[in-house]
Amino acid sequence: MQGGISRKTLFKAALIATPVPLLAGQVPALARQTAESGEPLTPTPYCDDGDDPTIPQTEGPYFKPNSPQRTVLPGAGTPLTVSGYVFGLACQPLANVLLDFWQADNNGAYDNITYNFRGHQYTNAQGAFKLTTIVPGLYPGRTRHIHVKAQAPGRPILTTQLYFPGEPRNNTDTIFDPRLLMTVRTVGTGKEATFDFVLNVPGVPPTDPPTSPPPGGGTWQVGVTYQAGDRVTYGGATYRCLQGHQAQAGWEPPNVPALWQRA
Numbered sequence: 001m002q003g004g005i006s007r008k009t010l011f012k013a014a015l016i017a018t019p020v021p022l023l024a025g026q027v028p029a030l031a032r033q034t035a036e037s038g039e040p041l042t043p044t045p046y047c048d049d050g051d052d053p054t055i056p057q058t059e060g061p062y063f064k065p066n067s068p069q070r071t072v073l074p075g076a077g078t079p080l081t082v083s084g085y086v087f088g089l090a091c092q093p094l095a096n097v098l099l100d101f102w103q104a105d106n107n108g109a110y111d112n113i114t115y116n117f118r119g120h121q122y123t124n125a126q127g128a129f130k131l132t133t134i135v136p137g138l139y140p141g142r143t144r145h146i147h148v149k150a151q152a153p154g155r156p157i158l159t160t161q162l163y164f165p166g167e168p169r170n171n172t173d174t175i176f177d178p179r180l181l182m183t184v185r186t187v188g189t190g191k192e193a194t195f196d197f198v199l200n201v202p203g204v205p206p207t208d209p210p211t212s213p214p215p216g217g218g219t220w221q222v223g224v225t226y227q228a229g230d231r232v233t234y235g236g237a238t239y240r241c242l243q244g245h246q247a248q249a250g251w252e253p254p255n256v257p258a259l260w261q262r263a
């Protein structure tokens, strides 16, 4: 299917992403799991701080623009991947969302001279992203965190941070927000983290074409190969196939007169 990912697929993805049961109350549910309830999603909270690097002798942007486009931030440390989806309020996957990550190195230091541990990427057609990096070191006075700016095309920027469960400093960090906890599991010598962003983008819930019955019912079905002359019903009407093809979502008989003629 194009331009989206079904809820069922998302739920499967969630199961794959978190095969290890989490301790109750350890982390909030991923947005893809919350979406199973059919409720509108809550936007990812805004979260910023002042500990980001400032260029000496200048006012200092704490965010350094023009990071390289890359999904891998190389460097020494404990390997970490962060993956997930970006959704709109109706749980629609958002493609081409700019995600700009920056973080401290293994020693808790930010690179303010070059672009070590800084990089931006875009979500794919399914709204998915994956960052390959290291577990950031502890910056003085803060709990462990990763910075990110997220922006859907033509929408405002969300500036926020992602946190790690079980960090002692989570309890004392005044900026920490449990809604920004990633799910993290240990895999070999590294860590695999998962987080779903929810941006304040209105929209309609994605449909699930393979299981969505046509309005009014009918025998026409996505995925079926029809031959010229076949007859189906759709939306209470009967159609005759004019040309052999495999049915796809969006190619419902009333929509494609080249393929189907009302009988």
Ligand SMILES: [Fe+2]
Pocket (backbone or CB within 6 Å): 049, 051, 052, 139, 142, 145, 147
């Ligand atoms: Fe920071």
